[in-house]
Amino acid sequence: QKEVEQDPGPLSVPEGAIVSLNCTYSNSAFQYFMWYRQYSRKGPELLMYTYSSGNKEDGRFTAQVDKSSKYISLFIRDSQPSDSATYLCAMNTGNQFYFGTGTSLTVIP
Amino acid sequence: DSGVTQTPKHLITATGQRVTLRCSPRSGDLSVYWYQQSLDQGLQFLIQYYNGEERAKGNILERFSAQQFPDLHSELNLSSLELGDSALYFCASSVDSRSYNEQFFGPGTRLTVL
Numbered sequence: 001q002k003e004v005e006q007d008p009g010p011l012s013v014p015e016g017a018i019v020s021l022n023c024t025y026s027n028s029a030f031q032y033f034m035w036y037r038q039y040s041r042k043g044p045e046l047l048m049y050t051y052s053s054g055n056k057e058d059g060r061f062t063a064q065v066d067k068s069s070k071y072i073s074l075f076i077r078d079s080q081p082s083d084s085a086t087y088l089c090a091m092n093t094g095n096q097f098y099f100g101t102g103t104s105l106t107v108i109p
Numbered sequence: 110d111s112g113v114t115q116t117p118k119h120l121i122t123a124t125g126q127r128v129t130l131r132c133s134p135r136s137g138d139l140s141v142y143w144y145q146q147s148l149d150q151g152l153q154f155l156i157q158y159y160n161g162e163e164r165a166k167g168n169i170l171e172r173f174s175a176q177q178f179p180d181l182h183s184e185l186n187l188s189s190l191e192l193g194d195s196a197l198y199f200c201a202s203s204v205d206s207r208s209y210n211e212q213f214f215g216p217g218t219r220l221t222v223l
Contacts, residue, residue: 043111043215044152044199092209095165096154097209
């Protein structure tokens, strides 16, 4: 079983929709939970990170962590065509880092 | 632009060869991380350096090695290359050894082994 599982999609939504991206994990020792956005042929770009269970909001993005269920989510409100990218979840335990395989998102104008 | 630079952008080589990938971290960042991204495995953490010292190892093969120099740039050496080593190699940097939640990635080096 992989440390981090992420549905690869692809996910296709109309502009303005609310997008929900999810990851599950197996290691209860994970500390930080990160979301990265990766455009084609580019390096991953950090969107936001959380440390504890609960919600964290940054503009149109909300990250949610449920440690009891070992489940994290990223919500994108009012999605834009510029949000079309692959979204990677990531988490760490100490200096070991684990990434999901990414969910490909396309926002259709 | 994250401020992390990587050279070369593309590298094509043959099996059995050795290559060196180079990374310059963001100004002020002391920690450097190396990752391998392939289609089937996703992004895999290889190794972390902090201020010249190895700090953590991930799924790095024995054929691979890295170092961080006094000017803080880092090099990843890949030897006895195999077809399966074809992948994107990313370098990331952070301010210190514990700010792993705030890593900034470079544009990557695409390695093709023929």
